[in-house]
Amino acid sequence: xxxxxxLADDDVExxxxxxxxxxxxxxxxxxxxxxxxKLFPDGxxxxxxxxxxxxxxxxxxxxxxxxxxxxxxLGGIALDADQYYIHDxxxxxxxxxxxxxxxxxxxxxxxxxxYSSACLVSVYGTARFWAxxxxxxxxxxxxxxxVKVRGYGDDATYLERLKV
Ligand SMILES: CC(C)(COP(=O)(O)OP(=O)(O)OC[C@H]1O[C@@H](n2cnc3c(N)ncnc32)[C@H](O)[C@@H]1OP(=O)(O)O)[C@@H](O)C(=O)NCCC(=O)NCCS
Numbered sequence: 001x002x003x004x005x006x007l008a009d010d011d012v013e014x015x016x017x018x019x020x021x022x023x024x025x026x027x028x029x030x031x032x033x034x035x036x037x038k039l040f041p042d043g044x045x046x047x048x049x050x051x052x053x054x055x056x057x058x059x060x061x062x063x064x065x066x067x068x069x070x071x072x073x074l075g076g077i078a079l080d081a082d083q084y085y086i087h088d089x090x091x092x093x094x095x096x097x098x099x100x101x102x103x104x105x106x107x108x109x110x111x112x113x114x115y116s117s118a119c120l121v122s123v124y125g126t127a128r129f130w131a132x133x134x135x136x137x138x139x140x141x142x143x144x145x146x147v148k149v150r151g152y153g154d155d156a157t158y159l160e161r162l163k164v
Contacts, residue, residue, distance in 0.1 A: 002054060002095055004104050007037055007044035014053035015046070022090045025153060026123060028071045036060055036087065039077050042111060043084075045104050047091060055091035057104040059084065061115055065141065067158075070151045084112035086120040105133055109161075118161040121152045127159065135159035 007015070012033050019028065037044045040060035047055030060074070061081035068074055068087075086108055091100050112118040122130050127137070138160050141149070149158045 002047055002049040002098070002100055004045045004047050004055075004057075004100075004107065006041060007046040007056060007058075009034070009037065011046050011053055011056075012037065015056045018053055018056060018090065018092060021092065023088070026070060032071055032073060033058065035073050039074060043108065045107065047095070047100060047104070049095070054095055055089075055100060055104070057089045057108060058087040059108045059111070060087065061085065062119075064117070065119070065145050065158075067119065067121060067145075067148065069148050082116050084108075084115040084118040086112075086118065101129075109133065112161070113163075116163060120159055121149055122157045122159050123152050123155065125155060127157050130159050134161045136161070 012030060015033060016030060036058050043057075043059035045057040046053050047057075061077055062068070062083050062085040063078050063081055064083040067085050086105075089101050089104055089108075109118065118135070120130065120135060122135070136159055137157055141158050145158060149156050
């Protein structure tokens with residue numbers, strides 16, 4: 001049975017292999033993944049089945065509406081970070097539709113409770129999927145954020161979930 005656990009340092013290579021299958025249009029480097037794991041391990045999850053990594057989730061706090069550009073190092077987590085950013089949730093195609101992403105998102109939203117809001121950049125036409133969890137496009141975003149979001153592809157959309 002596939003289960004989520006904390007991501008470990010020695011999962012990063014396997015994560016990149018899974019990302020090569022799923023996230024082909026938005027590649028990120030080993031250093032970027034390893035740095036997020038080091039800076040905010042609680043927000044990094046591995047989905048495993050029979051010892052094999054078959055999905056992952058990466059998330060961390062940011063300053064409000066200042067998500068990192070694609071494939072960029074964070075340098076650190078700001079002490080005044082006040083928003084929780086879900087960077088990526090991926091499940092291999094053969095395991096989809098079983099509620100596995102929902103399990104990971106529920107864990108991440110538990111962490112997000114500590115912050116005043118949560119956000120993400122929706123890609124691959126997933127805005128409707130994220131709306132289930134209360135992530136919606138804000139009425140407007142500034143130019144700096146807009147340019148950053150465009151870096152994630154033409155269909156990328158910034159979504160935000162306010163605390164209820
Ligand atoms: C999006 C993703 C993580 C969902 O994983 P999953 O484990 O299949 O999700 P769940 O089983 O929890 O939820 C499945 C439900 O979401 C719906 N769903 C999945 N992708 C969707 C999409 N792009 N738009 C709308 N609904 C979607 C399914 O139709 C299904 O609906 P149902 O519950 O009514 O049957 C997975 O499809 C994936 O890895 N996609 C590629 C990577 C990606 O796009 N990640 C998000 C980047 S922002």
